Amino acid sequence: MVNQAYQLPFRRVGQDVFIWAKAQILSPERISIGDSVIIDDFVFMMAGEETILASFIHIGAFSSVLGGGYLIMEDFAGISSGVRVFTGNEDYLGGSLTNPAVPSPYRLPIRSSVHIKKHVIIGANTVIFPGVTIGEGAAIGANSLVTKDCDPWTIYVGSPARPFKTRQRDKIIELEVKLRSELYDYQGNYIPKIQRKPSKRRKGT
Numbered sequence: 001m002v003n004q005a006y007q008l009p010f011r012r013v014g015q016d017v018f019i020w021a022k023a024q025i026l027s028p029e030r031i032s033i034g035d036s037v038i039i040d041d042f043v044f045m046m047a048g049e050e051t052i053l054a055s056f057i058h059i060g061a062f063s064s065v066l067g068g069g070y071l072i073m074e075d076f077a078g079i080s081s082g083v084r085v086f087t088g089n090e091d092y093l094g095g096s097l098t099n100p101a102v103p104s105p106y107r108l109p110i111r112s113s114v115h116i117k118k119h120v121i122i123g124a125n126t127v128i129f130p131g132v133t134i135g136e137g138a139a140i141g142a143n144s145l146v147t148k149d150c151d152p153w154t155i156y157v158g159s160p161a162r163p164f165k166t167r168q169r170d171k172i173i174e175l176e177v178k179l180r181s182e183l184y185d186y187q188g189n190y191i192p193k194i195q196r197k198p199s200k201r202r203k204g205t
């Protein structure tokens with residue numbers, strides 16, 4: 001199994017990062033990656049101005065990041081399959097010519113940012129527009145269109161995405177605290193898989 005994580009010239013890459021062989025990552029020198037991150041086959045990621053992937057992040061197969069702007073994904077954020085994240089846009093309202101085949105100054109692409117906060121999960125085939133911040137712990141149902149900021153610990157569905165339910169915060173935070181106590185040393189350094197003592201399996205797992 002080929003892992004591209006330690007072959008591409010990322011700005012930073014942590015430990016236990018696995019990038020499958022058929023993922024395509026453009027401008028890796030503009031991408032920083034934390035620890036325990038998985039990027040599946042057939043992900044297409046253009047780094048844009050800058051991309052920051054923190055730790056415990058998954059980007060599912062056939063997802064893409066395009067648009068040339070900034071992307072930040074905080075710890076424990078996940079993107080499932082077929083998600084489209086756009087960090088920039090064209091002028092759809094008629095102020096310029098559009099599309100990357102047109103040279104400047106005829107084209108006026110808008111570079112923006114997408115910020116996906118801690119514990120966010122994004123359902124399959126969702127589209128995320130530029131300029132959006134998805135609040136901590138929010139969940140986005142499959143096939144949604146996220147055009148505006150999303151409130152923390154809220155589940156959104158639909159096109160455009162609207163609040164649907166609240167998400168259980170306390171259990172997720174409790175599990176994060178437990179995981180950090182096991183997977184980080186007393187100085188706050190991540191303990192890679194290879195150095196971990198075999199843990200007792202939880203009952204029923």
Ligand SMILES: CC(C)(COP(=O)(O)OP(=O)(O)OC[C@H]1O[C@@H](n2cnc3c(N)ncnc32)[C@H](O)[C@@H]1OP(=O)(O)O)[C@@H](O)C(=O)NCCC(=O)NCCS
Pocket residue numbers: 080081122123124139140141142143144155156157158165
């Ligand atoms: C949003 C979600 C979490 C809601 O789950 P839930 O609370 O169990 O919802 P239910 O299945 O009980 O559905 C409740 C209603 O919401 C609707 N609904 C559910 N998910 C929806 C979605 N993504 N978009 C629009 N409507 C949705 C249902 O049709 C149902 O409508 P009805 O009351 O008119 O029949 C879930 O449906 C979802 O989209 N999960 C993402 C799954 C995914 O992408 N997995 C990929 C692998 S990680």
